[in-house]
Amino acid sequence: MHEVSLAESIAAALLQMQEEHRWKSVVEVRLRIGALRQVFPDILSFAFNTVTRSTALEGARLVVEDVPLSFRCRDCGTSWQEETVLCPSCGSIHRETVAGMELDIESVEVEE
Amino acid sequence: MSKIVTLQQSIMAEDEKFAASIREANRKRGLLMVNIIGSPGCGKTTLLERTAKESGLSFAVIEGDLATNRDAERLDVLGIPVVQVNTHGGCHLEANVVEKAMETLPLDSLDILFVENVGNLVCPAEFDLGEDFKAAVLSAPEGADKPLKYPYLFSSSKIVLLTKTDLLPYLPFDMKMFTDDVKSLNPEAPVLYLNGLTGEGFGGWTDFLKDRIKEKKADAR
Numbered sequence: 001m002h003e004v005s006l007a008e009s010i011a012a013a014l015l016q017m018q019e020e021h022r023w024k025s026v027v028e029v030r031l032r033i034g035a036l037r038q039v040f041p042d043i044l045s046f047a048f049n050t051v052t053r054s055t056a057l058e059g060a061r062l063v064v065e066d067v068p069l070s071f072r073c074r075d076c077g078t079s080w081q082e083e084t085v086l087c088p089s090c091g092s093i094h095r096e097t098v099a100g101m102e103l104d105i106e107s108v109e110v111e112e
Numbered sequence: 113m114s115k116i117v118t119l120q121q122s123i124m125a126e127d128e129k130f131a132a133s134i135r136e137a138n139r140k141r142g143l144l145m146v147n148i149i150g151s152p153g154c155g156k157t158t159l160l161e162r163t164a165k166e167s168g169l170s171f172a173v174i175e176g177d178l179a180t181n182r183d184a185e186r187l188d189v190l191g192i193p194v195v196q197v198n199t200h201g202g203c204h205l206e207a208n209v210v211e212k213a214m215e216t217l218p219l220d221s222l223d224i225l226f227v228e229n230v231g232n233l234v235c236p237a238e239f240d241l242g243e244d245f246k247a248a249v250l251s252a253p254e255g256a257d258k259p260l261k262y263p264y265l266f267s268s269s270k271i272v273l274l275t276k277t278d279l280l281p282y283l284p285f286d287m288k289m290f291t292d293d294v295k296s297l298n299p300e301a302p303v304l305y306l307n308g309l310t311g312e313g314f315g316g317w318t319d320f321l322k323d324r325i326k327e328k329k330a331d332a333r
């Protein structure tokens with residue numbers, strides 16, 4: 001149930017921004033979440049609705065965009081998506097994960 | 113009037129500010145910080161006790177615990193400085209709490225600061241504490257299928273430790289599946305096999321730590 005921790009962090013970040021920018025309300029929050037993070041959007045939305053109840057964020061919708069895994073070879077620069085340990089083009093083990101770790105607030109729709 | 117505001121910021125942005133401040137302070141000090149993450153009962157405290165015996169390194173521990181201070185007492189009797197942080201049911205430690213706990217430790221005279229995170233394979237992996245690296249700890253009785261069930265922890269750790277290896281002869285633990293799965297998630301992380309009762313395998317672990325300490329001290333200024 002890490003969705004609860006995540007919902008709390010999202011709510012804390014947004015409440016702070018809302019206060020700074022004096023938004024009247026937050027209508028929608030768009031997130032980008034990498035495949036490796038194993039976030040269930042429905043559970044996250046449920047947790048977010050719960051932690052924002054009776055706060056200035058009450059009623060804000062969460063929209064989650066899934067970001068698929070993607071790798072890059074540090075030796076030859078090849079990029080690929082399927083889960084393989086070795087670089088499909090040069091066989092190197094020096095693989096870095098370039099997408100799939102995201103945990104980002106992309107944008108918010110607000111009423112001013 | 114409604115409008116769209118682009119933010120493109122990490123969900124953890126607030127925590128990451130504290131983490132960055134810890135990381136910078138430790139860089140100046142040349143102090144290595146290691147975040148130990150594993151399930152309840154996987155042997156994190158035993159790992160630290162044995163590391164103290166085998167390595168001769170001077171370290172302190174920030175102990176994240178849901179409610180008790182039993183783990184802290186076990187380390188205290190060994191003369192290891194330990195600060196206990198009760199999360200009161202919270203499933204992970206956060207960097208602002210860790211930064212406060214650090215104030216009470218003799219940081220300038222240490223080789224390593226360990227954080228023994230709350231027992232949990234999910235949330236602790238997501239919160240950056242400003243550590244140099246995470247060490248994922250799995251005990252043999254938990255089963256070889258765990259890396260794929262908790263892929264973020266195993267792919268974001270710099271080293272993977274399998275503990276309680278003395279029990280392997282009595283368990284249906286598929287070693288090949290375990291090592292293959294860890295490799296598929298994290299090709300470069302070493303996987304070490306540790307027996308906390310006898311100290312078997314600890315040489316590899318303490319060597320790994322000593323190499324990282326050397327790098328860290330060389331970079332300090």
Ligand SMILES: [Zn+2]
Pocket residue numbers: 073074075076077078087088089090091092
């Ligand atoms: Zn390559």
